[in-house]
Amino acid sequence: MDFNVKKLASGAGLFFTRAVQFTEEKLGQAEKTELDAHFENLMSRADCTKNWTEKIYRQTEVLLQPNPSARIEEFLYEKLDRKAPSRITNGELLGQYMQDAAKEFGPGTPYGSTLIQVGECERRLGAAEREFLQTSAISFLTPLRNFLEGDWKTISKERRLLENLRLDLDACKTRLKKARLAEAKTACEGEMAPDFQETRPRNYVLSASASALWSEEVEKAEHELRVAQTEFDRQAEVTRLLLEGISSTHVNHLRCLHEFVEAQAAYYKQCHFHMQELQKELGSSDEDVLPNAFALNSTHSMAAAGSAAEGISSPVETDTLKIEEVQAPATGTRKAKVLYDYDAADSSELSLLADELITVYTVPGMDSDWLIGERGNQKGKVPVTYLELLS
Secondary structure, eight states: OHHHHHHHHHHHHHHHHHHHHHHHHHTTOOOOOOHHHHHHHHHHHHHHHHHHHHHHHHHHHHHHOHHHHHHHHHHHHHHTTTTOOOOOOOOHHHHHEEEEEHHHOTTSSSHHHHHHHHHHHHHHHHHHHHEEEHHHHIIIHHHHHHIIEEEEHHHHHHHHHHHHHHHHHHHHOOOOHHHHHHHHHHHHHSOOOOTTSSSSSHHHHHHHHHHHHHHHHHHHHHHHHHHHHHHHHHHHHHHHHHHHHHOOOOOOOHHHHHHHHHHHHHHHHHHHHHHHHHHHHHHHHHTTTSHHHHHHHHHHHHOOOOGGOOOOOOOGGGGOOOOOOOOSSSSSSEEEEOOOOOOOSSSBBOOOOOOOEEEOOTTTTTTTTEEEETTTTTEEEGGGGGGGEOO
8 A cells, every 4th residue: 555655656746747847848948859850740640640530530420320329329339349230221211111101002003103113212222321331331430440549549659658758858868967067066166276274174075075976966867868868769769660650551541442432332323223223113104194204304314424425316206296286294394404516407306505505395205315395486306415404
């Protein structure tokens, strides 16, 4: 018990001494050992890496799991070293609700059958999302967390130890400086010409004794300085090696970032594929129910700027379509922005100028690659790939 109390008191005294020394350094009242510029750059680079890695990690967590309660739950399971229960995604839950609703409304009705189709698609999207979340957590989040909770903690520990050794080194330098000043002062007093009539011999004995004591104190301070310098240099080398390892960390995080992008691209590709398949199903099964809405949306999703360079020809079915007899529907018309110039191939088509706005719509039986376009009193077929459909 006595040993613990003494150790605690010694530690408290050392902490107080270092705190005073640190404050004096900040005020410019004490000597401070400066690290070389390369070492300072390494520390600055490490701090920058830690700060941005932490921000990227936190924001990626928010992106993958927007619900803060769910993130806290996952964090607690992780700290308890227990596997978090599997959680259904919002897309899967929505799909389940739609399919349950279809059973109530009747799967044979148009609305019920459509709910079944959309619900199945939403479940597939939810499954793709869950796979993406798992892949991203393993390939991207885990390496970032390992750096913050592992490598960075080690670097921080060694840097704190280096700072303490630097304070000890500067304290030794200060003690040696004071001891040498006291020794020089004692030597100067001893070299003064003595007056035997006014000075007792006993004073010379005391002066010689004090000089010897200060010389011994100087030797002790020099020894402590050498030891402190050796420990500081050793710790500086250890810390330098750890800081230089940040370059390897960047390489590792770069690889993880590529894997995250690949996972994200695969996820969006799956979503695009599922939605295209759903639009095809809805366009074929509900053409008689809502022809304008489904056909127009379907053509919009398949429009791409890259296909503008490909040759587009009017389908055979529309050869018999008389443009002058076509009337715009009451609903289903939309505005569209022209992406590229287009010269009409015949009188049934409408020439286009880039960046102009036109009104477009579709008619039953018309090919999905074409729409009817109107500009003032002019009317004609226009290719979908030359348009950007606006809401």
